[in-house]
Each structure stands twice: as structure tokens, then as C-alpha cells.
Amino acid sequence: MEFALTENQEMIRETFRKFAEKELTREYVRWLDENCDFPPDDLRHKLADLGYFGIGVPEEYGGIGGGTVEMAIATEELATAGVAVAIGMGIVFIGGTRPLTEFGSEEQKTRYLPEIVSGEKKWSFALTEPAGGTDILGAIAATARREGDEYVLNGSKIFISGAHVADYILTVVITDKDTERKNGLSVFIVDAKSKGVTVSLIPKLGIHACGTCEVHYEDVRVPAENLVGVENKGWYQLLGTLNPERIATSTLSLGIANAAFRDALEYSKERKAFGKPIGQFQILQNYLADIAIEIENARNLIYKCAWLCDSGRRYDVEATMAKIVACRASEKAALWGMEILGGYGYTMEYDMQRHFRDYKQMMFSPISDEMSKNYIAQSFGLPRSY
């Protein structure tokens, strides 16, 4: 058994850590949270120069290869510095590179992947609908009907991250109403500037620098060549991208936990009470030790899942567990981080309030804790509880 990263993986960690130190300073990340609804383009171009968007993309399409472990390493560094930046940048993997690489046509890969890798184009991923995200097969109502060499899309999506700045929105719709839902879904590349697409931002609690949107499609005409994969097989194709998404979101939670732990530890060494640094009080030491244990647990499980994924082994249950463990670590780090900072944690002067607002998004997106546990329990052979 080997836990060590390879030389190349260590280099990736070092590269992204240095990038984060230089480009994602605390002041800048705070400024982004207060002023932006998406990370600025120049950040994306700098990350493209580092090869970030090429991770996991075959070299013939401009990628640099690598896999889920490399992605987790780079993303952990970015998310620790600024989780909203990591999410804003990471959407292209879920909405673009992963689905295109896995089930896109040769023409689609050749046309779209190089412009994602170079940082030129932004993508978002539209699955969730207003009637429900957990029971997406029961809730989905958006449709596409074929008309000649086009499809006509109608419907609404909600909570779509980055749709307000996206060039393309990968959209999941019903193409066959008369069959079991999972056998009637298809995936389309929708040009975000198409006539009939309207996007509006939804104000939210945290992750301010990566906005989330409502998207409406009214008679949106999409060329038939924009169908990704096979018509009506969209659900099965997407399953291959939803599990990596669980690893990715676990890594985002891990980043928040790292940041909250770092800030709490620093503060506990500086702040004094009763003539001593507060970090000398046993109960605060216990808080910090417990956070560190949860972070270590989360990191181990996340990297194990990434390794399982890259080595072609099954990892769906482990990835679902990792999602819960990492969310809990970020929750504990943010809640106890607030305790450790006392009154200052509640002010806008310190970043702990941001970690406290940010961690919550990952608790239910892309899958809630409750649904994750349903999935894990079913893997033991127990009957579906719902």
C-alpha cells in the first residue's frame, strides 16, 4: 500500500500552492466575495496557463492528461485559498470537459475541448429544476422536440452555477415523454446566447464570487449536432460524471475546512485571555484537534476515491461517503472556528464568517446528506426507504 504522491503530483501541489499564495491572497479573495459574482477572466487565463483546465483531458485535444488525483490536488489548493474561485473554475469540468471527454462525439471534442483548456470558454451544467433536485427524475419537466435538423428546448432550470457568464450551458431535458424517465433524457450543448435563453442571478448566502442562476428556455433552437452522446441515454451517460462530481465537491469542502482550521489556529495563538494565548486552554485545543482529525479523515477518503476512480475501480459508495465526511469537516471547522474567534468571528473583519456562510452550500449540492445516506444504505442491500 502506497500513500505517497508521485513526484509529478507533488509538483502539481507545489505549483498550485504557489499560484494560490500569489494570486489568491486573503485580501483579494475577500474583495472577490464582496464585489464579484464570478471570478474574473484574468484568473481563468492564468489557471489555463498552468494547465488546470487540461487536467484529465487527452493531449490530442490540448489537455495535459492526468486524472482525478491530480484534479483533487490542484482543486484542494485552490479551494483552501478561495472556494468560490475553485467552484467557478471547476464548473467546466462537470459541465464541459468530463461529459465531452466521456461521451462527446469526435467533432464535439475537437471543437470544444481545446477552447475550454485554453480558458477561452466557460461552461455550466443545468440539471436541477424548480420542482426538485433530489428527485430529479420525478421533477424534470424541460423538454426538447426534434424539428428537422434542430431540437427545440422549453423549460426551466434552477440553481445553475455560473450560467450568467457561461458561453455554453450543458442542459439535460426530456426527449421521450412516453417511457420511464431515466430512459427518456438527453443532454444538449446550448449556446448561452441563443434566442429564448434567459438567465437571472439568485441572491444567496455564501460563495458570493460564484453566482447561481435560474435559466429559462423558450423555444430555444439547438442544432441536432449539439446532442451529446445518444438520444434518450443521457441519464446513464451522466452517471459517469455525477460520481466524479461528488469527489470534486468533497475537495471543495475540504478546502473550506483547511481554511477555517488555519484561521482558527492562527487566531488561537495570537489572542490572549487570562494572560495566556487562548490556544493554551484545553477545550480550544480539543476543538482544534477534533477539526484536524476530521480534515485528515476527509482527505484520506477523498484521495482514496480519486485513486479508485483513476484505477478503474468502483467508487460510487465511497465518493458518497467522502462527500458527507468532507462536508462534516467543513461544518465543524466553520462552527468551532466561530467559537474560537469569539465575537470577532461574527464580524466582517475576519474571514471566518465567510467560511461559515460558504460551507453550507456543499451540504446539499450536488446531493444532500439525507439522500447520500439513502444511497449508502441501499448499497448494503437494504430496501429503498423512499
Ligand SMILES: Cc1cc2nc3c(=O)[nH]c(=O)nc-3n(C[C@H](O)[C@H](O)[C@H](O)COP(=O)(O)OP(=O)(O)OC[C@H]3O[C@@H](n4cnc5c(N)ncnc54)[C@H](O)[C@@H]3O)c2cc1C
Ligand atoms: C448554490 C447552489 C448551486 C448549485 N449549482 C448547481 C448547478 O450548477 N447545476 C445543477 O444542475 N444544480 C445545481 N444546484 C442544485 C443542487 O444540486 C440541488 O439544490 C440539490 O440537488 C438539492 O435539491 P433541492 O434544492 O431541490 O432540494 P429538495 O430535493 O427539494 O430537498 C429538500 C430536502 O428534502 C430532503 N429529501 C428529498 N428527498 C429525500 C429522500 N428520499 N429521503 C430523505 N430526504 C429527502 C433533502 O435531503 C433536503 O433536505 C445548486 C444548488 C445550490 C443551492
